[in-house]
Amino acid sequence: MFPIVKKRQLAENIYLFDVLAKRVAAKCLPGEFVIVKQDKQGERIPLTVCDYDREAGTVTIVIQVIGGSTRLIADDLKEGDEFMDFVGPLGNASDLISEDIEELKKKNILFVAGGLGTAPVYPQVKWLYERGIKADVVQGAKSKDFVILEDELKSVSGNLYVCTDDGSYGFKGLVTDKIKDLVENEGKKYDHCVVIGPMIMMxxxxxxxxxxxxxxxxxxxxxxxxxxxMCGACRLSVGDEIKFACVDGPEFDAHKINFNEALQRLQIYKTEEGRELLKVIEGETHHGGCGVCGGDK
Known part of the structure; x- marks a missing residue:
């Protein structure tokens, strides 16, 4: 069992949990994810690591209420309660982790965080900061009430630019508007960008x-x-290859991702009829991202 050390509400239907999971905390890196399960009846939920403290043995996750299982976690679990399962780290660490630090220091790096995407952006920006690299961050939200982890990002970024759709806080407009403003009006030059958030924003x-x-x-x-x-939900086309976000990613070259296909597939996958249709359309590539399960065979 994995005790909840701290629980904090960040915004409406968005909650932060610090979970005691010593073996995960000892190994996890920015970009990787964990799978949590509340109890025997609970659903397995993959969540990207938001932070970790190796000394304390804790891992930070952020959960947004979008269905029954996340609603139960948000309502029922308090500090001192426990997750039955907390599995990880899974996936692949951020590409930045494997780069030469001295080469990274020569780059101007931009992070773009949309909504809940702020949670997985934070550990990457923090990791860079701890190595003497200050990245810029453009953070987008619907309104001031949905801006999360602002103080945390401010403490580790070079510059934090908050954007709200309604103009209730920070820059009024979309994150793309702010990026254009930084490059075209403020003369900013960036060598690398990481974007995490809603797919349409990315x-x-x-x-x-x-x-x-x-x-x-x-x-x-x-x-x-x-x-x-094994489920095939996160199948996507990257260049001329079929990838699965959970085992091949979750990070990919954004300029090679077929976002239109991914957005369409996301809608189709939501229904049982749609999933059956995708099995027919995608054939052998529909399942099998794990490389060993053989999908439905």
């Missing part, structure tokens, strides 16, 4: 950064369901 950020000539990585953690490559 699509348009990627289109913009391609136009601006900024290499970009997108995290596709939002489309994961099973988290082990």
């Amino acid at each position: 699509k348009f950020v990627s289109l913009l950064t391609k136009e601006l000539g900024i290499p970009t990585i997108a995290s596709m953690n939002t489309i994961m369901v099973d988290g082990t490559g």
Whole structure:
């Protein structure tokens, strides 16, 4: 069992949990994810690591209420309660982790966080900061009430630019508007961009950064369901290859991701009839992301 050390509400239907999971905390890196399960009847939920404290043995996750299982976690679990399962780390760490630090220091790095995507952006920005690298962050939210982890990001970023759709806080407009403003009006130059958030936001950020000539990585953690490559939910086309976000990612070259296909597939996958249709359309590539299960065979 995995005790909840701290619980904090960040915004409406968004909750932060610090969970005591010593073996996960000892190994996890920014970009990786865990699978949590409340109890025997609970659903397995993949969540990207938001932070970790190796000394304390804790891992931080952020949960948004979007269904029955997440509603139960938000309502029922308090500090001192326990998750039955807390499995990880899974997936692959951020590409930045494997780069030469001295080379990274020569780059101007931009992170773009949309909504709940702020949670997985934070550990990457923090990891860079701890190594003497201050990245810029553009954070987007619907309104001031949905801006999360602002103080945390401010403490580890070079510059934090908060954008709200309604103009209730920070820059009024979309994150793409702010990126254009930084590049075209403030003369900012970026060598690398990481975008994490709603898929439609990542699509348009990627289109913009391609136009601006900024290499970009997108995290596709939002489309994961099973988290082990067996359900086929997170199948996507990257260039001319079929990938699964949970085992091949969750990060990919954003300029190679077929976002239109992924968005369409996400809608179809929501219904039982749609999943059956995808099995027929995608054939042998529908399942099997784990490389060993053989899908439905």
